[in-house]
Amino acid sequence: MDISSKKVDGKPKNVERDVGHFYNKEGTFEGKVNEPDFEGSVDDVYVCDGKSTKKNKNGDDFVTYNNTESLKIKNDVFLRIAGLAYSESGFSLDVIKCIPYIIVNHHKQLTNSKVAKYKNGWMLNNTLIKMRNKWDDSTYAHTFHYGAQGNPAFRNFLDIELNEIIDFDKNADGRNNNTKMKTSIEYTIKAVKYFNNDYVDEDYSDGGIGWQGADICTNENWKEWLFIHPDHKKNAFKNWSNSNILDKSIFESVSVFKGDFGTTIIYKSTSFSFKNSSTGNL
Structure with missing residues (x-):
């Protein structure tokens, strides 16, 4: 400069x-x-x-x-992606690296579909918010959901207290001292370059378009939707029993990682899913 x-x-x-x-x-x-x-x-x-x-x-x-x-x-969209990667990872470095690519892949799958609302004007940030249960930053950070008062990891990423105003700049220098936060930013850079078609390396998520934690092991919908390959039946998913064969499942596992707090499974849409929905049932 x-x-x-x-x-x-x-x-x-x-x-x-x-x-x-x-x-x-x-x-x-x-x-x-x-x-x-x-x-x-x-x-x-x-x-x-x-x-x-x-x-x-x-x-x-x-x-x-x-x-x-x-x-x-x-910058707010950039850090929103990195913050989601850090906050949803269970503090697994591998999951942190995957999530920015997953968001981009999810977005591309939507915008390449035949659904009109995902065409002109549907931005990457729209996809991120959709993947975040349509929660804005304040709701994601502070509102009670899934048994917790907001997402404390996201508040930590921002260095804010419960119910404090969202400020993406407040912890800009502080994130330099946290390896996992820095990794979330490093891989958001890579994923955005991948999004911009300026990336020459591999997609770290291996085509993933979503992630879930071990709570889906008792969710009847996910038992119907997700096919977990034998190599991925480990840690919290070791007792998973597929309800359908792969050719009748909506999603299939791509990888599984254990973090400091739980196990995360990465998944993608199946060929069967695309036969029924141009979005792959997203």
């Missing part, structure tokens, strides 16, 4: 090309630029190779972010 001169209202004005939030490729928050004299939006997200200090023509120091690349996503 550099500074150039531009005429605004006929007068020279310093313009910084990249205004927004900056993260390095390992998920570390490097800083943000929000200067009224510069072009762009502070809500924009950039990946960079770190930062350095330079001097301007007046000899004053200024911070510059090296080799910046736009992620083409707003």
Whole structure:
């Protein structure tokens, strides 16, 4: 990122090309630029190779972010994805890495379907909110559901107390000191690049479009919907008995991971599911 001169209202004005939030490729928050004299939006997200200090023509120091690349996503949506990955993982690093890809895959499956509402104007953030039971940030963080008062892991990601106002910037530097939070940001960067078709590595979720915890072991609907492959019947799913064969199931397991708090299973839609629904029954 550099500074150039531009005429605004006929007068020279310093313009910084990249205004927004900056993260390095390992998920570390490097800083943000929000200067009224510069072009762009502070809500924009950039990946960079770190930062350095330079001097301007007046000899004053200024911070510059090296080799910046736009992620083409707003910071609140970006951190909403990373926050969901951290909060729903059971603190398994593997699940944290999977969830951002799962959100993108879920979105692509919806928008590639024949359902009109998922066409023009349906954004990635719409998919994320849909996957979050249509809860807004405050409801997800604070409202009683599933036996708990909101999601304490999400509040931890934001560094807010119960019923405190949502602020994605408050813990920007604090997340740098938490390995799992940083991982959620690192893999959100990868998944957004994958979403933008700028990604050359593999989909870490292996095609996953959703995840569930062990509570589905006693849920009759999920017993009907989900086929768990033999290799994935372990930990909390070791006694799972499939109600249907694969060719009659809506979803099938992709992988299973044990975290600090419970086991998470990743799943995708089956071929049978797509025969009955262009969304794969999402």
